[in-house]
Amino acid sequence: MSLVNQLKDQMKDAMRAKEKVRLGTIRMALAAVKQIEVDTRETLTNEQTIAVLTKMVKQRRDSLAQYAAAGRNDLAQIEAEEIQILEKFLPQPLTEEEIAALVDASIIEMSASSMADMGKVMGALKPKVLGRADMASIGAMIKAKLQ
Incomplete structure (x- = not known):
């Protein structure tokens, strides 16, 4: 449905x-x-x-x-x-551990090594976490890992 x-x-x-x-x-x-x-x-x-x-x-x-x-x-x-x-109509939110695992996997998948690659990582993650996590907090997590 x-x-x-x-x-x-x-x-x-x-x-x-x-x-x-x-x-x-x-x-x-x-x-x-x-x-x-x-x-x-x-x-x-x-x-x-x-x-x-x-x-x-x-x-x-x-x-x-x-x-x-x-x-x-x-x-x-x-x-x-x-x-x-x-x-109640949104999918079950992701936990911090699940978000961290998805961020790490996307960084490896995109071969990201610097802040210049942040957009590629965000683009790859967005469809996976749609409605399940706040993109601002994910962006901050990616930023911390790529610095």
């Missing part, structure tokens, strides 16, 4: 259960997917849908940090709930 169909099924369940936050979050995710499909005139694959959901989670984490810093705990709580709902 495709990820979009899972989202639609969960939206129906949220409607039946009258869970407003969950329903609103799932509708927002489906709207983002639909917007990209309309813009590109093609149906998104599961990987592309995961990328959209990952971007939405990242945006909410940024908002959560800003709301918490401003002392707006009510808004921060809403963002935290939306993150939890969206993360």
